[in-house]
Amino acid sequence: xxxxxxxxxxxxxxxxxxxxxxxxxxxxxxxxxxxxxxxxxxxxxxxxxxxxxxxxxxxxxxxxxxxxxxxxxxxxxxxxxxxxxxxxxxxxxxxxxxxxxxxxxxxxxxxxxxxxxxxxxxxxxxxxxxxxxxxxxxxxxxxxxxxxxxxxxxxxxxxx
Numbered sequence: 001x002x003x004x005x006x007x008x009x010x011x012x013x014x015x016x017x018x019x020x021x022x023x024x025x026x027x028x029x030x031x032x033x034x035x036x037x038x039x040x041x042x043x044x045x046x047x048x049x050x051x052x053x054x055x056x057x058x059x060x061x062x063x064x065x066x067x068x069x070x071x072x073x074x075x076x077x078x079x080x081x082x083x084x085x086x087x088x089x090x091x092x093x094x095x096x097x098x099x100x101x102x103x104x105x106x107x108x109x110x111x112x113x114x115x116x117x118x119x120x121x122x123x124x125x126x127x128x129x130x131x132x133x134x135x136x137x138x139x140x141x142x143x144x145x146x147x148x149x150x151x152x153x154x155x156x157x158x159x160x
Contacts, residue, residue: 078143
């Protein structure tokens with residue numbers, strides 16, 4: 001898991017090509033004006049989901065992870081708390097929704113960490129990162145988030 005901001009990550013010389021392409025999408029679009037839907041960036045290898053939703057209490061959010069995709073989550077508006085922990089194969093998911101590449105865990109974790117996301121925050125979640133997005137900070141609020149899904153296979157083939 002990497003937690004940063006758009007102005008900071010753009011300056012990093014180590015950025016993989018797929019991450020640079022994802023950042024181009026964020027820079028080249030008026031993110032507040034985009035319709036809430038999925039946008040193709042590079043076919044099924046990389047696409048952006050524009051999502052509007054309300055934050056919730058931690059106990060109402062199921063932990064999730066992914067097998068085939070990396071999540072680059074960019075907060076456009078609002079504020080959210082994100083829980084996360086690394087899964088070194090010690091936790092098994094309870095449900096897998098293949099069409100969404102979504103592993104769900106019907107439990108809570110004692111060893112999760114948290115970060116607060118504000119507009120321009122970027123959080124990268126890799127397949128071994130269990131995460132809980134959309135947790136309310138102080139009170140529930142509406143958010144706009146861009147989730148760019150990058151296939152692990154595409155990422156690895158196009159790193160340099």
